[in-house]
Amino acid sequence: MFKINDNYLKLPGSYLFSTIAKKIAAYSEAHPDADIIRLGIGDVTQPIAPAIIEAVHKAADEMGTEAGFHGYAPDLGYEFLRSKIAEHDFKARGCEISADEIFVSDGAKCDCANIQEIFSLDNRIAVCDPVYPVYVDSNIMSGRGGVYDEATERFSDIIYMPCTAENNFAPDLPSETPDLIYLCFPNNPTGSVLTKDQLQQWVDYARRVGAVILYDAAYEAYISEDHIPHSIYECEGARTCAIEFHSFSKNAGFTGMRLGYTVVPKDLKTPDGVMLHTLWARRHGTKYNGAPYIIQKAGEAVYSPEGKAQLKEQVAHYMRNAHIIYDGLKSSGYTVSGGVNSPYVWMKTPDSMTSWEFFDYLLEHANVVGTPGAGFGPSGEGYFRLTAFGTYENTVKAVERFKNL
Ligand SMILES: Cc1ncc(COP(=O)(O)O)c(C=O)c1O
Numbered sequence: 001m002f003k004i005n006d007n008y009l010k011l012p013g014s015y016l017f018s019t020i021a022k023k024i025a026a027y028s029e030a031h032p033d034a035d036i037i038r039l040g041i042g043d044v045t046q047p048i049a050p051a052i053i054e055a056v057h058k059a060a061d062e063m064g065t066e067a068g069f070h071g072y073a074p075d076l077g078y079e080f081l082r083s084k085i086a087e088h089d090f091k092a093r094g095c096e097i098s099a100d101e102i103f104v105s106d107g108a109k110c111d112c113a114n115i116q117e118i119f120s121l122d123n124r125i126a127v128c129d130p131v132y133p134v135y136v137d138s139n140i141m142s143g144r145g146g147v148y149d150e151a152t153e154r155f156s157d158i159i160y161m162p163c164t165a166e167n168n169f170a171p172d173l174p175s176e177t178p179d180l181i182y183l184c185f186p187n188n189p190t191g192s193v194l195t196k197d198q199l200q201q202w203v204d205y206a207r208r209v210g211a212v213i214l215y216d217a218a219y220e221a222y223i224s225e226d227h228i229p230h231s232i233y234e235c236e237g238a239r240t241c242a243i244e245f246h247s248f249s250k251n252a253g254f255t256g257m258r259l260g261y262t263v264v265p266k267d268l269k270t271p272d273g274v275m276l277h278t279l280w281a282r283r284h285g286t287k288y289n290g291a292p293y294i295i296q297k298a299g300e301a302v303y304s305p306e307g308k309a310q311l312k313e314q315v316a317h318y319m320r321n322a323h324i325i326y327d328g329l330k331s332s333g334y335t336v337s338g339g340v341n342s343p344y345v346w347m348k349t350p351d352s353m354t355s356w357e358f359f360d361y362l363l364e365h366a367n368v369v370g371t372p373g374a375g376f377g378p379s380g381e382g383y384f385r386l387t388a389f390g391t392y393e394n395t396v397k398a399v400e401r402f403k404n405l
Pocket of ligand 1: 042106107108109110112132184188216218246247248249255259260
């Protein structure tokens with residue numbers, strides 16, 4: 001008789017966004033005329049930029065010719081894309097990352113979920129609390145993490161690093177020593193960032209204790225302040241201790257097109273010299289058949305002068321929404337953070353409401369949907385995430401409704 005991987009049974013509760021979807025569906029059914037504004041899920045709304053669409057059309061036409069046909073993509077991605085990434089995302093920022101250290105994929109979610117496969121099951125992970133749920137869940141599915149405690153909403157063998165108003169939503173170095181440290185900045189859900197000095201402290205710490213930092217840079221395009229690093233490789237020594245994830249979803253609207261990449265530097269080795277690059281290349285080659293040629297061509301257009309200019313406008317559009325939310329809520333007396341280098345605004349719920357109480361209250365009284373902070377971890381309780389990814393009109397309308405609450 002077959003047996004299941006019962007690690008899956010350890011995963012607590014239902015998936016945050018399906019719970020939200022069910023609540024919205026129930027409310028809409030009871031109030032069919034309600035004009036619900038969704039500032040909850042982190043999906044983009046702007047159409048794909050013209051320079052990228054043009055590249056898609058051109059690549060599709062090429063595929064219909066004998067000379068331009070492309071079958072399976074190279075395991076690590078096409079050179080034309082990897083060299084553009086190396087030049088624009090790293091060399092231009094003073095980071096020493098070469099094209100063959102970049103693994104193209106269909107997005108950051110899969111990579112940050114799958115990367116744990118190349119590490120031993122007895123490695124201990126450290127995560128921020130609150131946190132993007134993928135890091136914890138993927139480790140639990142694989143058998144790490146220990147036992148879930150309903151009372152504390154925590155797994156016994158995970159090191160949680162609370163990110164609260166007291167530490168400006170930036171984690172303190174852990175008191176127990178982890179082997180793998182997940183960091184995501186600009187942060188989802190809090191919208192907080194680390195300065196270069198703060199990130200350098202993490203790099204120094206990881207090198208001192210022999211840990212690997214798994215750095216999720218999915219939102220780096222939203223950084224507006226000069227002293228905030230876009231990549232962990234801006235820090236000295238990061239090549240020996242960090243893996244970095246990037247996504248084309250938030251900077252270029254590829255949530256439906258699917259493209260991302262992971263950087264595994266060749267200097268990242270075990271003490272006896274095994275390169276993590278070799279392991280990830282082996283994993284990639286065995287379990288992944290590459291992002292489509294047409295999509296990688298679209299990705300190349302992200303780095304063209306026209307593409308860059310159009311995407312700058314797109315990010316500015318979302319950041320205008322972020323400022324509207326941040327300023328509007330602040331002037332109405334709410335406590336807010338994030339929203340400056342991030343499309344996420346993190347607000348404290350009013351009147352000591354729990355995150356879910358505020359979700360229900362906001363849905364009912366303002367017909368606005370956000371994401372309960374508690375869904376990202378116990379330290380998110382009493383907080384609420386709003387995203388700048390809506391339309392301008394809806395964002396303005398939602399903020400007006402907050403003011404009238
Ligand atoms: C922190 C973080 N990392 C990764 C992802 C996933 O990115 P992708 O669309 O490239 O899979 C998301 C998506 O919301 C995210 O918030």
